[in-house]
Structure formats: C-alpha cells, structure tokens
Amino acid sequence: MKYRVIITDDVYQALSDILEYYRTAPYFSTGERRVKKLLKMMNSLDEMPDRFPLMTGEPWKSMGFRHVTVEEHTLFYTIDENEMTVTVNTLLHARSDFEKRLGGIK
Numbered sequence: 001m002k003y004r005v006i007i008t009d010d011v012y013q014a015l016s017d018i019l020e021y022y023r024t025a026p027y028f029s030t031g032e033r034r035v036k037k038l039l040k041m042m043n044s045l046d047e048m049p050d051r052f053p054l055m056t057g058e059p060w061k062s063m064g065f066r067h068v069t070v071e072e073h074t075l076f077y078t079i080d081e082n083e084m085t086v087t088v089n090t091l092l093h094a095r096s097d098f099e100k101r102l103g104g105i106k
Helices: 009-023 028-044 098-104
Strands: 004-007 066-070 073-080 085-093
Touching: 004 028, 009 028, 009 073, 009 085, 028 066, 028 073
Parallel strands: 004 085
Antiparallel strands: 066 073, 073 085
C-alpha cells in the first residue's frame, strides 16, 4: 500500500537552510546533492514507512515518532495508518541535541 507523504513547512525551511549554508561555501553542489538525497528518502516513505525504528525516548516513542539518518541529517516522522499518511515533522543535523531540539515538534 502506498502512503501519502506530507512534508511540513519546518522541514522545507530546513532544506532551504541547507542550501543556503552551502551557497556561502564553495560547495554548492554538495548542498544540492544532500537536499536531493533527503527528498528522495522522504518520498520513499510512501512504501513501508515502518522500516525505520521508533524513537526510544519518551514522549516521542509514545507519539509514534520514527527516525532515519541521511548523511549528516536525521528525519523525524510519524505514520497515520487510518489516513495512510506519513508526516515528516522535523529535519535536524545529526549532531544536534535531539531531546532539546525536539521539544517543540508537533
């Protein structure tokens, strides 16, 4: 079964920030490549979105948050089986303090 993938405005902003970061460096193609990989991963969540693990910490585990790391970034998402949707809620640099940064996710 195919799920509909929803990407939040916060995630689109994070993708834009990645491009902007690399735009100021001589590595713009690196930024483009990373964003393309992240988008490819997000779009692949339309099939078997539960293939990546639930978060182990609370309250995120109880809320059904899953995560997957792509290069230096981690995507956080939830699955709604009733609506057949996957919502990509947050995109963080892999070295971020997840617990602190995830405090505001919805």
